[in-house]
Structure formats: C-alpha cells, structure tokens
Amino acid sequence: MLAEAAQELGVSLHVQTPGAHDPATAAASSVVLAPLEDLHATRQLARRCAAISFENEWLDLAALGALAAEGIRFVPGLEALEQLVSKRSQRQLLNRLNLPSPRWCGLEEVLRPLPRQVSAEEGGDHDRPDPQRSEDHQQDPDEPIAPRLPDGLSFPVMAKASTGGYDGKGTRVLATQVDLESLLADVDPHDWILEQLVSFELELAQLACRDRHGRVQCYPLVQTHQHQQVCDWVLAPAPVPHAVQAHARNLAASLLTAIGYVGMVSLELFYGPGGLQVNEIAPRTHNAGHFTIEACQTSQFAQQLRIVAGLPMGPAELCVPGALMVNLLGFSAAESDYLDQRDALAQLPDAVLHWYGKTGPGLGRKLGHLTLTLHDPDPAQRTQEAMARLATVRQIWPLPPAG
Structure with a gap:
C-alpha cells in the first residue's frame, strides 16, 4: 500500500x-x-x-x-x-512522560527474595526478622526463590514478550500462580513484561504524524475490535465523546513532541471507567489506519511518504461521514485464493476491496481488507449502519474458527 x-x-x-x-x-x-x-x-x-x-x-x-x-x-x-521498539522501553517512556498506561513490571521482578522464616527453636516470634531491615533480609543462595507479583499487581495479568509479538503472538494471560510459574519455566524473564489486565469498554486507536519541522496532525480517533487478539474491524470515527477524542489527540501530540518523532505512529488505547490508557505504540503505518485510503483526504501511506520525502503534510480529516474497515482473515486451513468470496465482496455497494497477494496457508492471517463508506451523519445511527454492513460481510466472509 x-x-x-x-x-x-x-x-x-x-x-x-x-x-x-x-x-x-x-x-x-x-x-x-x-x-x-x-x-x-x-x-x-x-x-x-x-x-x-x-x-x-x-x-x-x-x-x-x-x-x-x-x-x-x-x-x-x-x-x-x-524508545518504541520494545514493549518494555515503551512502558518506561510512558512512565517518564506521565502518560496513562496499565501498571506493569519486568517479569524478572517476580523473582525477588522472600524474608527467611524463623522457627521457634531459633527464637520464635519474639526474634522473627524484620523484612524492612536489610540485615535481616538475607536470602540463602541455595534457597529457591518463590515468584510473586510485586505490590500493585494482582492476578489476572497479561504477560507480553518485549519484542517480536504481533497479532496476539507473544502474549499470555496469567490467571494464577501456577500460570506464572509455567511461564517462568518457558522463557527468559528479562525478555518479558507483566501488565495489569485492564477492564475496558472499548479499544481505540489514534493515528498521528509529525513532520521534521515539529508540526503534528491527528487522524480521527477510531474504534477497533479484535478476534482472537487479531484486529477484526475498525470503525471511524469512534463513537465516543468529543472530550475523549481531544484527550487521545493530546496524548499522541505529547508523545511525538517529547521524543522528536518524525513520521506516522499509532497509539492503541483502552477506554473504560478510568478514562484512556495507552496499551501499545506502533511506530509506523498501522492496520487501524487502512480506512484512510478511501475515507480521509490524505491516506496514512501517502502521509508517511510525504513526511519522509520532505513534502508538506496533507490534511488528515475524513472526506466521508464515516467508514468501516473489515480485515479479511483467512478462514480456510488449505491454501486458497478465495475468488468467489472476493468477487462477492467487490459487488457490495460503497465498498473497496484490497487484496494483498500473500502466498502460503492463510488461516487466521490478514489476507486483505474491505473498506465500506458509511453515510449516516448521526453517530449512533452510523454505528448501527456499520454493524448492519458488517453482518452482510460476514455472510460472505466468515471469521476463522476459534483455536
């Protein structure tokens, strides 16, 4: 693209x-x-x-x-x-900038020594060591370390590989101590982080860009929906209050300006009772922004090229009332070109099909996407319009099976 x-x-x-x-x-x-x-x-x-x-x-x-x-x-x-190429460095950056994000720790932090237990023969409760006193908090080097979550984190937590994770790969939900110990047996703890599992109402994404002169532009805030931790569809603009949209733009502008970033970026956000929290940062053009090709005055791809080439940035506003982008996730275990489904999708009104031409088995992979223009000016009615159009797409292109 x-x-x-x-x-x-x-x-x-x-x-x-x-x-x-x-x-x-x-x-x-x-x-x-x-x-x-x-x-x-x-x-x-x-x-x-x-x-x-x-x-x-x-x-x-x-x-x-x-x-x-x-x-x-x-x-x-x-x-x-x-500062953005690993989830650990992203979390450290968000902490330094005081931008809202889930509580987290490095997985290695669960391997902290515990206070030595003192038997009655050694003095009982009267002489029990004070864990706050370093001279009493000495770990026998031969004594196994029991992993435990640090203060501020509690099960369930999300474990993430610091690098390389994508579309749900490199993540695990840990619900119990047994899950934590199982993960530690499988991975190098210095390569993983833990995050408090967040209760949210919507997942959102804020695309933004900054040029070499320091000018920042933001695209419309969008709602994203996941299927088995892979983006399923994107609704633009997101059905949230204007104050939330403004907050998301401010988060993106603050981040880009603070680190002198030049180019396109996407902030993946949680929105819930606690407001907005930054989940992850993608320093590139992003799947959540594919709708911009048809629905915005300047696509995210053209914008990235304009910035790299030193051309003036183009306007980022919508040129239609709204848009629904549906990822076409492979639903067949056998290699397939899905010609019948592609022909049917291409016949839908106000729809543009993008097929990526990927080779090899495609079960669960993003093989293409479909962007549908939405026309209702009312946000609530437009969301209903989007869900009705999604149902039509699902009759042609079902989701891949679970598992």
Whole structure:
C-alpha cells in the first residue's frame, strides 16, 4: 500500500526485501533483494534514495546506528525509535512522560527474595526478622526463590514478550500462580513484561504524524475490535465523546513532541471507567489506519511518504461521514485464493476491496481488507449502519474458527 501511494504521488520508492515475491516489489521503482539485516545491501539502498523508512519496528538499531553515523538518514530517527521498539522501553517512556498506561513490571521482578522464616527453636516470634531491615533480609543462595507479583499487581495479568509479538503472538494471560510459574519455566524473564489486565469498554486507536519541522496532525480517533487478539474491524470515527477524542489527540501530540518523532505512529488505547490508557505504540503505518485510503483526504501511506520525502503534510480529516474497515482473515486451513468470496465482496455497494497477494496457508492471517463508506451523519445511527454492513460481510466472509 505504501508502494501504491508512492505511484500516485509520483515519488520513487526503492525497497529492500528478502522476498522476490514480496507484494511491494511489483510497484517499487527498484528492489534490493537481500535480508533486512544485510548492511551492505542497506548502503546500496541508501545510494538510491534521500531517506530510509521502515515497514515494521523489528530492527537492529545498533547496526543501523553505524549507517546513520555515515550520514544515511532514517525516518523516523533511530533515537526516537529506540524508545518504541520494545514493549518494555515503551512502558518506561510512558512512565517518564506521565502518560496513562496499565501498571506493569519486568517479569524478572517476580523473582525477588522472600524474608527467611524463623522457627521457634531459633527464637520464635519474639526474634522473627524484620523484612524492612536489610540485615535481616538475607536470602540463602541455595534457597529457591518463590515468584510473586510485586505490590500493585494482582492476578489476572497479561504477560507480553518485549519484542517480536504481533497479532496476539507473544502474549499470555496469567490467571494464577501456577500460570506464572509455567511461564517462568518457558522463557527468559528479562525478555518479558507483566501488565495489569485492564477492564475496558472499548479499544481505540489514534493515528498521528509529525513532520521534521515539529508540526503534528491527528487522524480521527477510531474504534477497533479484535478476534482472537487479531484486529477484526475498525470503525471511524469512534463513537465516543468529543472530550475523549481531544484527550487521545493530546496524548499522541505529547508523545511525538517529547521524543522528536518524525513520521506516522499509532497509539492503541483502552477506554473504560478510568478514562484512556495507552496499551501499545506502533511506530509506523498501522492496520487501524487502512480506512484512510478511501475515507480521509490524505491516506496514512501517502502521509508517511510525504513526511519522509520532505513534502508538506496533507490534511488528515475524513472526506466521508464515516467508514468501516473489515480485515479479511483467512478462514480456510488449505491454501486458497478465495475468488468467489472476493468477487462477492467487490459487488457490495460503497465498498473497496484490497487484496494483498500473500502466498502460503492463510488461516487466521490478514489476507486483505474491505473498506465500506458509511453515510449516516448521526453517530449512533452510523454505528448501527456499520454493524448492519458488517453482518452482510460476514455472510460472505466468515471469521476463522476459534483455536
């Protein structure tokens, strides 16, 4: 979709990818066929373009830093990205900026020593050590450490891999002490974090962008809905009060400005009795923003390219009353091109089908998306319109089975 936007803008887009059949290769101006960690190939790429941007945040920043020192320009900058490429660094950043987010800790923090228990023969209760006194709080090095949640966290909690998790991968809900001990047996605790499971009414996403001159623009706040921790559909604009929309814009602007971020970003948010909380930050164009291709004056992809190329940002407002974007998640275990379903979806009124051309088995994968224009000006009626249109899509394209 970035490559298609580049063609429409008349911007030359050069791609480094290890896959000769990567969907972007067909529309790119040129292709450097090499693994993303191949720095020699990235130098070749840099000689063809003014700046390099990224499709995802799974990056070796230390290696790229050597290229930045040679004068190669990255957008976003590596210093800003360093604070966003892992869930742990995101949580640390949100804490420093005092932006609302769930309580959390590093998984290694559950392995704290407990006070040594004193038997009656050793002095009974009268001589029991005070756990607040460091001289009495000494752990026998041969004594096993019982994992326990730190103060402020209680079961259930969400465990997340600090890096690499996507669409529900790299996460576990821990409901009991047994679940916690099972996770510790499987992973390196320094690579995971724990978050308090949040009670929320809606999941939201705020897309925003900032250019190299410090100007910030926000897209309409959207509601997202998940199926088995994968985004199922997105409703724009979100059916929430104007004060909530303004708060989300302020959160995004504060974050981008504080770290000097340049480019597109998406804040995934929880909205509930406690107001807004930042769940995760995606430093790139985002699935929740695919609706912008048809529904906004400037798509998120065109906006990212404009910022990287140093062009003025385009307006981010809706050009229709609303839109529903439905992800087309593979529902067949066998490899399929879903031609009948795609033909039926393409016949729906006020609908635009995007098919990604992915190869291989697709059960549960995002194989494409459908954007449907909504027309009702009333927010409540527009939500009903969206759900009616979603039901029509479901008759053609069912959700993948659970499990």
